[in-house]
Amino acid sequence: MTTQRIFLALILFLLTISCSSSDGSEGSKFVAVMENDSQVELVEAFVQQPNMxxxxxxxxxxxxxxxxxxxxxxxxxxxxxxxxxxxxxxxxxxxxxxxxxxxxxxxxxxxxxxxxxxxxxxxxxxxxxxxxxxxERPVKVDRIYRTQEMIRIATDGTSYAEEADLRRQQAKTYSAHRYTSEFMQIPVVGEVSTFFGDMRAYENGPPSNSHSGVDFAAPKGTRVSASAGGYVIYSATMPVRGTSVVIDHGSGVFSGYHHLSKVYSPVGAWINAGEYIGEVGSTGFSTGPHLHWEVLVYGTPTDPVKWLESGLSLNDLH
Ligand SMILES: [Zn+2]
Structure with missing residues (x-):
């Protein structure tokens, strides 16, 4: 018995030396000696190797x-x-x-x-x-003739900055947990008038910015539904995007519905995919009634159409 214990102690000592000489970047094997009443148990544990x-x-x-x-x-x-x-x-x-x-x-x-x-x-x-x-994404250029209200928003020096700050804050509030296993749905009945990524040129100027969502032209009052399930994190009026609803779908994915005339859902409400959240309008930086639909990933706009065409499900997102 005593000889066995000395032998185990020697193994432990040698392994301890071996572990301490390791630089820590490789896994280490060690042996622990435990005693309980009448017998000595050898417990072997394995510290995991770095792996990916x-x-x-x-x-x-x-x-x-x-x-x-x-x-x-x-x-x-x-x-x-x-x-x-x-x-x-x-x-x-x-x-x-x-x-x-x-x-x-x-x-x-x-x-x-x-x-x-x-x-x-x-x-x-x-x-x-x-x-x-x-x-490289192929893009086309849309020429837009702004209304007086749109020119005011673009030139007041605060609207775009305020909204960019608001959106940065929203992106930070993402839930790590995914909420739904549903595919993204088209949020309104209407014709696509501008695709994601198209460049915008105002009046006779050069192209200045790209479109951050998909526009659906639809009459004022047309009901807008959630493209996927999630929690409403914003239901108010933005300086540029006008009256808006933003939904957190979890794992960094958000959808936004903008230029609305009316919103139905308060902040904190759970919304199912397809549930009505508001009505089409022309509030904010807008030339006429339409829905501006966005899908953001950690605050970065991505092409909403790809969330439909690819068959990518939120079940695939984590
Ligand atoms: Zn738009």
């Missing part, structure tokens, strides 16, 4: 679209994806599985961009750098 495997990741994506990244990691607790000078969280969605929805800004230049994926476990961190190709 890419399960889903596109190698090319259009500017203005978003993509989903999924990685598996045994023991990975949290992580992030750094790309386009910003970081989006990799959220734990199941045992050993982390996921993130990443938006490619519409203004992103085409070409190869490096993306850094990092996963952190209890006592380790692993990072991998992967290339993704950004494809």
């Amino acid at each position: 495997e890419v399960v889903e990741l596109p190698r090319q994506v259009y500017a203005g679209d978003s993509f989903r990244a999924v990685v598996s990691s045994d023991g990975g607790l949290l992580g992030s994806i750094k790309i386009f000078d910003r970081s989006t969280p990799l959220l734990l969605i199941a045992n050993d599985l982390l996921s993130s929805q990443v938006a490619v800004p519409i203004e992103q230049q085409s070409g190869v961009v490096m993306m850094e994926l990092s996963i952190t476990g209890i006592n380790w961190r692993v990072t991998e750098v992967i290339a993704v190709k950004i494809l």
Whole structure:
């Protein structure tokens, strides 16, 4: 018995030396000796190796679209994806599985961009750098003749800044948990008058900004429904987008419904996909009655049509 104990103590001592000489970047195996009354138990535990495997990741994506990244990691607790000078969280969605929805800004230049994926476990961190190709989005230019009210909004020096600040704050309030497994739905009956990403030129000026959503022309009072389930985080009037409803679908995805004449849903209300949330109007920076529909990923506008055409379900987003 005594000989056995000395032997185990010697193993423990040698392994301790081996562990302490490790630089910590590799997993370490250790042995613990436990005593209970009459017997000595040998308990072997394994401290996990840093590990990460890419399960889903596109190698090319259009500017203005978003993509989903999924990685598996045994023991990975949290992580992030750094790309386009910003970081989006990799959220734990199941045992050993982390996921993130990443938006490619519409203004992103085409070409190869490096993306850094990092996963952190209890006592380790692993990072991998992967290339993704950004494809140029074909755009057309719409020439718009503004009303006096639109010129006032554009030139008062505060409306755009106030609204940009408001939207930055909204993006920070995302829920990590996804709320719905439904596909995104078209939110109104109407004809598309402007697509996402189209450039805007005012009066006789040069193209100055790209369209952050999809416009549906529809008569004032036409009812607007939620494109997916979620919680209302905004139900009021923005300086530029006018009377608006913004819904948080979880995991960084939001939808926005703008230039409304009427809103039905207060902040904090749960809304099912297809539930009516307001009526078409022409409030804010608008030439006539229409719905401006946006889908934002962590505050970055993405092409709403892609959320319909691709069959991408919110069930796929985490
Ligand atoms: Zn619009």
